[in-house]
Amino acid sequence: MKRPSGRGRVWRRGDDGFDKAVLATSFNARDPGVRPELLVEANDAGDVQGALQLARENLWQVSIVSGGHSWAQNHIRDGGLLLSMARFNQITIDPVTRIALVGPGCWGLDLDNALRKHGLFFPIAHAPDVAMGGFLLQGGFGWGSRELGLATESLIGIDLVLADGRQVHASATENADLFWAARGSGPGFFAVVVRYHLKLHPRKKVTALKMQVFRQRHLEQVFRWADDIGSAVPQSIELQILITPKALGIFQPGIEVIVPVLADSWAEAREAVRFISDSPIRKLASFTTPLVPMNTSLMSRAANITHFPPDVRWCTDNIWTDAPIDDLLPGLRAIAATMPPAPSHSLWLNWHPSQQRPDMAFSLEANRYLAVYGEWTRGEDDDRYANWATERMAAMQAHALGIQLADENLGKRPALFMKDENLARLDTVRDKYDPQALFRSWMARPDR
Numbered sequence: 469m470k471r472p473s474g475r476g477r478v479w480r481r482g483d484d485g486f487d488k489a490v491l492a493t494s495f496n497a498r499d500p501g502v503r504p505e506l507l508v509e510a511n512d513a514g515d516v517q518g519a520l521q522l523a524r525e526n527l528w529q530v531s532i533v534s535g536g537h538s539w540a541q542n543h544i545r546d547g548g549l550l551l552s553m554a555r556f557n558q559i560t561i562d563p564v565t566r567i568a569l570v571g572p573g574c575w576g577l578d579l580d581n582a583l584r585k586h587g588l589f590f591p592i593a594h595a596p597d598v599a600m601g602g603f604l605l606q607g608g609f610g611w612g613s614r615e616l617g618l619a620t621e622s623l624i625g626i627d628l629v630l631a632d633g634r635q636v637h638a639s640a641t642e643n644a645d646l647f648w649a650a651r652g653s654g655p656g657f658f659a660v661v662v663r664y665h666l667k668l669h670p671r672k673k674v675t676a677l678k679m680q681v682f683r684q685r686h687l688e689q690v691f692r693w694a695d696d697i698g699s700a701v702p703q704s705i706e707l708q709i710l711i712t713p714k715a716l717g718i719f720q721p722g723i724e725v726i727v728p729v730l731a732d733s734w735a736e737a738r739e740a741v742r743f744i745s746d747s748p749i750r751k752l753a754s755f756t757t758p759l760v761p762m763n764t765s766l767m768s769r770a771a772n773i774t775h776f777p778p779d780v781r782w783c784t785d786n787i788w789t790d791a792p793i794d795d796l797l798p799g800l801r802a803i804a805a806t807m808p809p810a811p812s813h814s815l816w817l818n819w820h821p822s823q824q825r826p827d828m829a830f831s832l833e834a835n836r837y838l839a840v841y842g843e844w845t846r847g848e849d850d851d852r853y854a855n856w857a858t859e860r861m862a863a864m865q866a867h868a869l870g871i872q873l874a875d876e877n878l879g880k881r882p883a884l885f886m887k888d889e890n891l892a893r894l895d896t897v898r899d900k901y902d903p904q905a906l907f908r909s910w911m912a913r914p915d916r
C-alpha cells in the first residue's frame with residue numbers, strides 16, 4: 469500500500485481517475501467489479517460529518533476504509549458512499565501515562581517505530597501496512613498477542629462519529645455499549661472511528677526469530693508434532709506453520725515453522741524455543757536456523773516481502789478448529805496439493821489462548837487457527853484461483869467452530885464469527901445507534 473499524500477478530495481463516479489482512486493484503497497488488487505457513487509477522502513472530523521450528512525440526504529449507505537487490508541474488499545460495494553479515513557494517521561504518545569492516541573489510518577509499522585523510541589510496545593499486526601482502523605475492530609492478532617491478549621483488549625477508548633453526525637467518546641464507563649460493540653464487530657461496526665486511545669506495554673528486551681523448514685513429504689509428521697506440542701508452547705511464542713509451494717531456503721514445496729519470541733533476556737528466549745531445538749522431528753528438517761535477533765518492524769517488513777507482496781490478487785478464508793488432527797490431515801493435504809503458486813500459503817497458528825477475555829463482542833476462538841491465502845497476478849487466472857480459499861475451507865467446515873473476522877470471506881462463505889448471544893446483543897446496539905442502517909454491515913451473516 470502507499471501512504472496517502474496531499475489533502476483528500478471528493479471523487480464522483482465518472483470523474484477521471486475515479487476507478488483508480490477507488491481501487492487504490494484496497495490491498496487486494498482484484499477488481500470487485502462494483503463501485504460506490506462517491507468516494508470521500510476525509511481530512512478531519514468535519515469532513516466525516518459532512519460526508520454522513522450527504523449520505524443521509526441521498527439515502528446512500530456508507531462503507532468505510534482506513535488501511536484497505538480487508539482481503540474481501542469489504543468497503544467496495546455497489547452504490548453508496550465510500551469514506552476513506554486513511555489520512556487520519558496521527559500518532560501521539562504519552563510515555564508517562566503509557567497511553568497513545570492514534571488515528572484509524574495509522575499503520576502498525578509506524579506505531580511500532582514510534583513506540584520503540586520510548587521502550588514501549590503495542591501488539592501490531594504481522595504486516596507493516598495493516599492500519600489500526602480495521603485491525604482493532606475485528607480483535608487484532610498481533611506480535612505478542614498470545615501473552616498480551618488481542619490488540620483490542622489494550623483499547624481503552626474510542627472517539628467516534630455516529631450515524632446522526634454526533635461526535636462521542638466510548639470507553640468502559642462512557643457509552644459502554646458502543647465500546648463493547650467496537651471490540652469484535654470488525655467490518656460490521658456501525659459508526660466512524662476517528663481516534664483510538666491505546667494502553668501501551670513495556671517493550672521486551674529481546675525480540676528474536678527461529679525457523680525450521682521441512683519438505684512437503686513430511687507434512688503429516690510436522691502437523692502431528694504441532695498438534696502434540698499444542699498448549700505446551702510458551703505464551704511468549706507464536707508458533708506459525710506455513711504450507712507453501714516455495715519454502716524459504718529450499719525453493720520447493722515445503723513447510724516453514726516460524727517461531728517469533730518476545731522475552732526479557734536471551735536466556736529466557738533460548739529456553740522458550742527449546743521445544744524446536746529438542747523436537748522429535750528436528751532430524752527431518754531440511755534446516756533449522758539459530759535464534760536470530762530481530763525487531764517487530766523488521767519481521768513485519770520481511771512478512772510483506774516473503775508472503776504478502778502488494779499489487780497482487782488474493783482469495784482468503786479461515787477456520788477456528790479444535791478437531792482431532794486425524795480429521796484435519798486430509799484437508800491439510802488437499803491444501804498443499806491444490807495451492808496456487810507462491811507466495812500463496814496457508815497458516816496454522818498454535819493459538820491456545822490461556823486467558824479469560826473481557827466481555828466484548830469478540831467471543832469466538834479455538835486452540836488452532838487455520839487460514840489459506842491464495843495469490844495470483846493475472847486477471848486471466850481469476851476463474852482458476854478465485855474460489856480456491858473458499859473451496860478449501862468449505863471442505864473442512866465440518867471440523868470448524870467458526871471463523872476469525874481478520875481473514876473473513878463472508879461474502880462467499882457465510883460462517884459464525886461470534887457467539888449467537890453476542891450477535892443478538894450487537895444487533896440491539898446497532899438498532900440504537902444506527903436505526904436507519906446508514907452503515908453497511910458484514911457482506912453476509914452466519915447462515916444458521
Ligand SMILES: Cc1cc2nc3c(=O)[nH]c(=O)nc-3n(C[C@H](O)[C@H](O)[C@H](O)COP(=O)(O)OP(=O)(O)OC[C@H]3O[C@@H](n4cnc5c(N)ncnc54)[C@H](O)[C@@H]3O)c2cc1C
Pocket residue numbers: 495532533534535536537538539541542543553572592593594595597598599600601602603605606607608609610654655656657659660661662776873874875
Ligand atoms: C497482508 C495482511 C496481513 C494481515 N495481518 C494480520 C495480522 O497479523 N493480524 C490480524 O489480526 N489481522 C491481520 N490482517 C487482517 C486485518 O487486520 C483486517 O483485514 C483489518 O480489517 C485491516 O484493517 P485496515 O484498516 O487496514 O483495513 P480496511 O479494509 O480499511 O478495514 C476493514 C473494515 O473495517 C471497517 N473499518 C475500517 N476503518 C474503520 C473506521 N475508521 N471506522 C469504522 N469502521 C472501519 C470497515 O468495515 C472496513 O471495511 C491482515 C491483512 C492483510 C491484508
